[in-house]
Amino acid sequence: MAQGHSRLTHAPTIGGVIDIPDALIATQSKYNGAAGRAFLAALPGMAAEFLERWGLRRDGEALYGVCALVLPVVRVAEGRPAALKLQAVDAETAGEPLALRVWGAASAGAVQLLDHDPATGTMLLERLDGHRSLSGTADVREAVRIIAELLAGLTAVRAPAGSGLRGLGEVSARALAAAPGAVELLADEEERRLLADCAAAVREVAGEPGDRLLHWDLHFGNVLAGRGGPGPAGQGARWVAIDPKPLAGDPGFELFPALVNRFDAEAVGWRFDLMTEVLGLDRARARAWTLGRVLQNACWGAEDGARRLDPEQAEIARRLLGR
Numbered sequence: 001m002a003q004g005h006s007r008l009t010h011a012p013t014i015g016g017v018i019d020i021p022d023a024l025i026a027t028q029s030k031y032n033g034a035a036g037r038a039f040l041a042a043l044p045g046m047a048a049e050f051l052e053r054w055g056l057r058r059d060g061e062a063l064y065g066v067c068a069l070v071l072p073v074v075r076v077a078e079g080r081p082a083a084l085k086l087q088a089v090d091a092e093t094a095g096e097p098l099a100l101r102v103w104g105a106a107s108a109g110a111v112q113l114l115d116h117d118p119a120t121g122t123m124l125l126e127r128l129d130g131h132r133s134l135s136g137t138a139d140v141r142e143a144v145r146i147i148a149e150l151l152a153g154l155t156a157v158r159a160p161a162g163s164g165l166r167g168l169g170e171v172s173a174r175a176l177a178a179a180p181g182a183v184e185l186l187a188d189e190e191e192r193r194l195l196a197d198c199a200a201a202v203r204e205v206a207g208e209p210g211d212r213l214l215h216w217d218l219h220f221g222n223v224l225a226g227r228g229g230p231g232p233a234g235q236g237a238r239w240v241a242i243d244p245k246p247l248a249g250d251p252g253f254e255l256f257p258a259l260v261n262r263f264d265a266e267a268v269g270w271r272f273d274l275m276t277e278v279l280g281l282d283r284a285r286a287r288a289w290t291l292g293r294v295l296q297n298a299c300w301g302a303e304d305g306a307r308r309l310d311p312e313q314a315e316i317a318r319r320l321l322g323r
Contacts, residue, residue, distance in 0.1 A: 018044050018062060018069065027066045032088060039088040043069060046086050050122050054115055056084060063130050065243065067093060072127060081127035081227065082114055089121035092245040095165045097123060099213055099246035102157055109153040110215075110241045111224075128240055129227055134220035140262060143220055144271050147258045148278035150241050151218060151251065155279065159213040159248030168249025168289075169209035172202055175296045182295075182302035191309045194317050198295040201288040201321075210250030217245050218254060219261035252281055252289035256316070259290070263312045268319045287320050 020040055028036030051057070051073065059081065060072035068087035075082055087093050097118075103110035112126035137143040159165055179199040186192045215222075218241055226238035255275050259268055276286050294317045298309055309317075317323075 018047055018071075020044075020069070021064050024064045024066075024069065028088070031066075032090065035088065035090070043086060046120060046122060047071060047084070050084055050086075050117070050124075054084075054124055056082070056124075068243075070130070072130070073124075083125045083127050083130075085123045085125055087121055087123075091166065093121055095163070095246040096244055097121075098160070098163055098165065099215075099244050100125075102160060102213060103154060106153075106157050108157055109150045109239075110244065125242075126240075127227055128224040128242065130224065132225040132237070134223040134239065135262070137220070140264070140267065141270075141274070143223075143262075144258055144274055145278065146239050147218055147220070147223060148275040150223065150239065151215070151254050151275070152279050154215055154218075154241060155212040155251035155254060157213045158211050159246075163248075165213075166247040167209060168214070168247055168253055169206070171247065171249070171296070172206045172209060172292055175199075175292065175299050176202060176206065178299040178302065179295060182299045185302050185305075185307055186309065187307040188309075191314060194314060194321070194323075195295065195298050195309065197321055198291040198298075198317055202292040202295055205250070205252075205285050205288040205292075208250070209248075210253075211248055212251050214247050214249050214251070214254055215241060215244040216247055216254070217243065217257055219257035221261070222257075250285065250289050251279055252276075252286035253292065254279075255286060255290050256293035259316050260312055265312075265315050265319070268316055272320065291317055291320060 020043055025040055028040055032039070055076045056073040057076055058071060059074045063070040068085050071084040071086070073082050073084050074080065097113055097116040100110055100113035104112055111128060113123060114126065115124035116122070134143040134146060176199060179195070183192050183195050183199070186195060222241060222243045223239050224242055226240050255272060258275065259271055272286070272290070276283050294313045297313055301310070
């Protein structure tokens with residue numbers, strides 16, 4: 001699934017019963033087919049089950065993204081606000097609880113996991129401010145700096161060995177195997193050359209895919225303000241990373257969402273520079289892995305028959321390649 005589209009949106013309820021949003025129905029049907037439709041059919045029952053099992057009561061209107069429905073709740077026994085996240089278990093979501101536990105132990109800046117049901121993928125999470133994300137921050141440079149600092153904390157943590165998490169080595173190998181077909185399908189000669197150069201850049205670094213725990217989708221909508229007030233020494237909001245699609249790999253693979261989200265062609269250079277500086281990354285490797293995200297998305301597009309690159313992603317590739 002293409003990244004960068006998991007921001008939370010408010011979902012209506014009718015008489016306290018979940019009214020599943022049309023947008024969630026559409027994305028689950030598109031990306032997950034029969035499994036997605038089965039998940040949607042099970043949602044009301046799952047919500048009722050975990051409200052009872054974990055001693056929760058509803059506390060506000062539901063939120064939803066591409067993959068999940070999130071219910072604001074209160075843990076009745078202790079009066080603690082929390083969030084009940086209901087989502088299907090698939091390749092992208094299976095590692096989320098593990099990653100949140102590992103980051104939580106390291107105080108790395110991710111949302112806190114309070115409980116988890118492995119059979120359904122249901123999670124009980126720390127309650128954040130669903131009305132306040134970095135998407136609404138007027139100062140884009142400050143928003144990029146916040147993402148960079150969060151990424152620095154998250155990627156400082158090594159992926160647990162033997163955890164079964166996806167690895168960037170397999171991800172890049174699949175993209176490189178699909179690259180010739182994706183290049184051939186493009187209608188524009190300049191775009192064919194551009195995508196071929198993205199693949200060449202990935203080949204240069206593919207032998208060292210890295211071992212850090214990656215978020216994979218840290219765009220502005222996936223950073224929410226905490227409910228606990230300002231950060232240390234009154235430094236403003238406590239910003240928290242949500243909704244990871246974890247894998248093990250090189251931190252350079254993490255920069256793309258903050259380049260394409262709230263896209264500005266003239267900002268590609270300074271955003272890339274700011275993030276590589278804050279994370280202390282080798283610029284050449286970070287550039288190659290960022291071009292790898294363009295390649296990966298182009299290969300996904302080719303699977304759907306796309307004959308042109310996404311214009312914004314193509315522009316990111318041009319600017320990183322000095323075109």
